[in-house]
Amino acid sequence: MNRGLRIAVVLAGGLAALMLAGCGKHETAQATAVPAPAMKPAPPTPIEVKKEEVGGPTWDPEWDKIVELALPPAMLSGQVPHDVKRFCPAFYGMAEDDKRAFWAYFFQALAGAEAGLEPTVQAKHAQPEMAVKDEVTGRPGRTSGLLQLTYEDQKRYGCDFDWERDKQLKVGDPDRTILQPKNNLECGVKILDKQIIEKHKALLSASGYWSTLRPGTVSYRVFAKQMTNVPAACAVHNARKTVDGTR
Template identity: 25%
Template sequence: MPVLPVLRGLCLGLVIALPACTLSAPPPEPEAPEFSTRWDHRPEADLWTAAKFDALGREANALVRTVPRDIDAFCPGYVEADTAARKAFWTALFSGLARYESGWRPEAAGAGGRYQGLLQISPATARHHRCDLSAPRGLYDGATNLRCAARIAANSVARDGVVTGGPGAWGGVARDWPPMRNGDKRSDIAGFTRSLPVCQTS
């Protein structure tokens, strides 16, 4: 596939800072693929999935453009996947992470309210990453929390070039979310995402 001129310039300029940056854009995005998330049993499932997809096409698009060095552990088909399939992978990954962070409860509060919502984000971290907290419930609004998490992860994954890294060199999603540094929890989440049709190799 021809390389987009803008993407080529971006990658050449950032190749040292972003070792995972590739010189090929994902194929054009078709209709959203059918895939499972771990919050499918929740009444808010469609809203949460839509919010995550939208964020991945906007403020967190760096997640879709980046090919992390350890992506095969989570989604072997990611390199060949189109934009919609990559969005599906990241949405599924965060649905698994939300299980360990909040039990999929948007009202969850940790450390006396220091960490809030589905992905247990602190207001200070949200402000640092310029998340939109205009919803009345702020980070306790599921869609708001997921959009903010996507923005945070996009910065970390693009910078570190990994989904999680490993012991002694944690990065990417594991930089901000401790469950990804736990072997059993990480393996559970990775096992779920690897099973997705969008993560299969051709």
């Protein structure tokens, strides 16, 4: 199934689920139900396009919904640091659903750079800064999942990881809580929210959680290459024309 058809199926399924959710409910429950926010699917990153062509793990459109529903209001507001305009010049003036689509694309790009879009990837790191012992597992230098997170993030950011359960499962088992895309992506949103909103750091920072978001590094260049097909609402091409003096 091609990407366009998959997205249409996901959106149709989501609408049907919302309609069914209202059936058979008491009026009081209906009155208090919170409607789902307006959402748009994100466009494919270059690695997603390539993997669709040659085969391999691809980005599931359902993951867009996970990211978009996890976003706190502040990440859709003027509190987002101004370097977001490096990738999305029109961010502050965009509609909320377009902002949600941008963040879904951002995390797709991050997952492409960090894990090649493979949700069960786990990596051991030899670098001194990454080889420190995880306070939860007691093991050094291992990151996991789409966004290459650690069990220690459960303590730091309130992520839905359960090491006591996961250690009973084989390494790479998709049932591990840290490898489940929903848990991993929701945790990533919490981490970024804490960095750019609570701590008022830049989106791209030398002290950021992910090395892929640290300008000047090799991994940042990998990430930047994935940020070349952002949603049209970001008006990247128009902004470039203005800068070049051709508009």
